[in-house]
Amino acid sequence: MTPRNIACVLAHPDDETFCVGGIIAKNASAGHRIDLFCATNGDAGKSAAVPVSSREELAEIRKRELAAAARILGIQSVETPGYPDGTLHTIDPAPLIDDIIAFLRRHTPAIVLAFGPDGGPPGHRDHRAMSRATTAAFFLSGLHRTSRLFYHSWQFPLPDPRLTVEPIPPTAGIDVRAWKATKRAAFEAHATQQLSAAAFETSFVDVERLAFAAGVPQPRAMIDELFEGLSS
Numbered sequence: 001m002t003p004r005n006i007a008c009v010l011a012h013p014d015d016e017t018f019c020v021g022g023i024i025a026k027n028a029s030a031g032h033r034i035d036l037f038c039a040t041n042g043d044a045g046k047s048a049a050v051p052v053s054s055r056e057e058l059a060e061i062r063k064r065e066l067a068a069a070a071r072i073l074g075i076q077s078v079e080t081p082g083y084p085d086g087t088l089h090t091i092d093p094a095p096l097i098d099d100i101i102a103f104l105r106r107h108t109p110a111i112v113l114a115f116g117p118d119g120g121p122p123g124h125r126d127h128r129a130m131s132r133a134t135t136a137a138f139f140l141s142g143l144h145r146t147s148r149l150f151y152h153s154w155q156f157p158l159p160d161p162r163l164t165v166e167p168i169p170p171t172a173g174i175d176v177r178a179w180k181a182t183k184r185a186a187f188e189a190h191a192t193q194q195l196s197a198a199a200f201e202t203s204f205v206d207v208e209r210l211a212f213a214a215g216v217p218q219p220r221a222m223i224d225e226l227f228e229g230l231s232s
C-alpha cells in the first residue's frame with residue numbers, strides 16, 4: 001500500500017464528520033495522511049447544551065471541538081483561517097482561493113474532498129461558496145494533472161422530505177460500516193452541535209458517496225476506493 005495524502009477543504013467545524021467522516025476514518029486507519037482546511041470557526045452557529053456568551057467564545061469552543069473530532073477521525077492537521085461564518089458568499093473570493101492553493105501545494109494531495117456546487121443536502125450558502133473556491137484552487141494549484149477532486153454526494157431521496165437538494169450522481173461509494181462508531185464519536189465531540197442530531201442521522205450511512213469532479217479520470221463509472229486508477 002502506498003501511503004497517500006488526502007486533503008479535505010470544507011466550510012465549518014463538523015462538515016468533516018457529517019460529509020466524509022467515515023471515509024476519513026477508514027483511510028486514516030489504512031495509513032493515509034489526512035489534512036483539513038476548515039474555512040470558518042463556525043462562530044455564527046447555534047450552541048446546544050454548552051453555554052456561550054459571545055461569537056469569540058463560540059469560535060474558541062468550536063475550534064477545540066474540531067481538534068477533538070479530528071483526533072478521533074485520524075486527521076493529522078487542521079487549518080482554521082477564520083473566514084466569516086455564514087457570509088462566505090459575500091467576501092472577495094481571491095484571498096480564500098489563494099489560501100486553499102497554498103494549502104493544497106503544501107500537502108500535495110492525491111485526493112481532494114470538497115463540497116459540490118449544490119452545497120450538500122441543506123444547500124448551505126457557505127458550502128456552495130467553498131465549492132466554487134475549492135474548484136478554482138484545485139485547477140490553479142496545478143494539482144489537477146496528478147490528483148482527483150471529488151465532490152460530496154449522497155443517497156437521494158433522503159428520508160427527511162425537507163431535504164430536496166439533488167446531488168451530482170455519485171461515482172464512488174465507500175463502505176464505511178466498520179468506521180461508523182468512530183464517526184459517531186467524532187459527532188459527539190462537537191458538543192455544541194447536538195441540535196443537529198437529526199441531520200447527523202441522515203448522514204450516518206453504511207456507504208458514503210462522492211462524485212468525481214475533476215483531475216485524473218476514474219477507470220470505471222463507479223469505484224469503491226478513492227485511489228483506483230491513480231498512478232503511485
Ligand SMILES: [Zn+2]
Nearest residue numbers: 011012015124
Ligand atoms: Zn457546514
